[in-house]
Amino acid sequence: MKRKVTLKQIAKELDVSISTVSRALSNSKEIGEETRQKIQAFAKFYNYKPNNIALSLKNRKTKTIGILIPEIVHHFFSTVIRGIEIVANKRGYNVIIGLSNESFSKEVINMEMLANGSIDGFILSISKETLLKQDYHHFKETISQGIPIVMFDRVVNEVDCDKVIVDDFKGSVNAVKKLISTGCKNIALITTMDYVSVGKLRTQGYLRALQESHMNPKASLILKLDDSLALEEHLDILENEIEQFFNSNTKIDGVFAVNELYAVTAMKVARKLNFNIPEDIQVIGFTDGVLSKHARPSLTTVSQHGQKMGEQAAHLLIDRLELDDDDESDTYIDENEIDSDFKTVVIETGLIERDSTK
Amino acid sequence: MKRKVTLKQIAKELDVSISTVSRALSNSKEIGEETRQKIQAFAKFYNYKPNNIALSLKNRKTKTIGILIPEIVHHFFSTVIRGIEIVANKRGYNVIIGLSNESFSKEVINMEMLANGSIDGFILSISKETLLKQDYHHFKETISQGIPIVMFDRVVNEVDCDKVIVDDFKGSVNAVKKLISTGCKNIALITTMDYVSVGKLRTQGYLRALQESHMNPKASLILKLDDSLALEEHLDILENEIEQFFNSNTKIDGVFAVNELYAVTAMKVARKLNFNIPEDIQVIGFTDGVLSKHARPSLTTVSQHGQKMGEQAAHLLIDRLELDDDDESDTYIDENEIDSDFKTVVIETGLIERDSTK
């Protein structure tokens, strides 16, 4: 077991000082040609690599970014991670992952763990419980400690930071308009409780689309489901809920669902009730994941472009990190300047038309 | 922007020495009651948290484990990560993720980046390209540097380390036997090229099951597909391949596929060719993911229990890390002892019976 070789060991072995070794390896021309060659050869032979931790301590930056998400077994989130990882790696950063599991306390704990020097900045999506409690102190404290945050998808106005979102509102409007334009008269909405920002926006989009087409929204056409039903374990309950919903609204000829699972379940129920898709009922979902492609019939969805969101988020964060490098000067003057230029990047959604619509 | 407070600052502010502050905060009884209270109160007020990087440098351990996987947008891998994260967090570790994207060089690069002090140990699944090249020097070097590795799912005999696998062979045998016992006479196998270990084992399981039932395997019933077809972009090509396969083997009444995608695609093709499932053709897949639950009909699968694999892997790694703590003594004597007790944990597969089988 040959431990990694350090500068000190090289120095001792070659009978020079540590600083000479360090300089020789960084090709400083302060060191004589001969010694430099000797040191570099020795270092290469013993496969010297500088210790990251020591560098982090010295430079006061870790070159790693922390990702904090509610759940990882989730197509959307994992595509975002992939996006982040790609640009992070390309720009010389590592990513470290924390899962909140939709829990407020886990989010706080994780955040504090990583904020103690482990990472340079955060990219995160807020947990449901946090959104419910509307307690954002941990984000604000982290930011005030000089650790930048970039939020994606589930964001919140109360926190000043860079954000990356999709236009949930516009995406929904377009989806519902598509249903309208293909003849739907009674479009149902299957959504979640309002507290998760994205659910709310998608609901608003649905309403706006109806309004713009001079159609009256009916409460009976809106099904609000508890989030826990989205868990795989409660599939049957979800199915029952939707079946009841369908049965008490026989005229439904279009469904807009705020996520993939609701949409495919709606299709399943519709078929069970002997509706034909898309002839009798058309269905559109939000979030383009694996299910949409393989459902029968394949599902028309609003695509969120998770990977692109991740890439954008990573760029935003790293840009800010490297910008901060220069202004280490502790100039209090331009704090306002800096505060004010937080960006919110909006990723365009797309409507991927498949077989569940005409 | 209030930077994180350090021991030094507290010491200065309270006019004591750094060591006194450190001891007071760790409740050392070497420090007088009064000073201790004062320091603790001050620290709490300014929300002092020890700097992780400094601790890592001092303790020569980072309390974070590196995960290296081929792909993250993949149900199986993300469940494994979830498993790892859960026990890692519970035992006080963080996880940092690297993606090889099935590329040998990215695997090496990522490994070297993290091995330079960033992590205490690895949990990984080998990339396809690495398996093809059969070049495992990076694993061996990492291990010889004192950084333990735990491999899961895609493992390899050439490297001495802890491993966590599912019994691909036995799982496949059971699946195929299930098909046989329900009357299938001509069972097709849809698999990948042999170089990925798991594909090979599953193929062997298929053959063994036939053999034990005194059925002759026919080459015409085995479809070996290129891995690239598993990508979502090439769905149609995949579909065509399978359709041709079905057309040239009209007697097929059972299908065993080595992954979920091949299985659902086979079902899609079968239905298109007007076969009824499970009456005319039964189908079983490997890997229980989202698709299996929501396919029509729902797919009977061999479940891999990814989360459990992750949990086991994390336990194995952390156990070894904390064991190594004690034997820092540089005793050369028992190196053999230690080398020899590498464990290979086998996770039992289960057959989840759904509607694609009788």
Add this chain to the structure above:
DNA sequence: ATTCGTAACGGAAACGTTTGCGTGTTGAGA
């Protein structure tokens, strides 16, 4: 011969901790 510039290198601080050891003060026992 003295000064000076410069090439080539070493010392030490700093990043933020922990910890072994040393040291000063106090009180009690002889």
Add this chain to the structure above:
DNA sequence: TCTCAACACGCAAACGTTTCCGTTACGAAT
């Protein structure tokens, strides 16, 4: 009054780097 614990605390090293600031030696210029 002297000695000696015990107590309460400070110093400094160490983890592995980088970098600022010396210091030495030597040849050249004055």
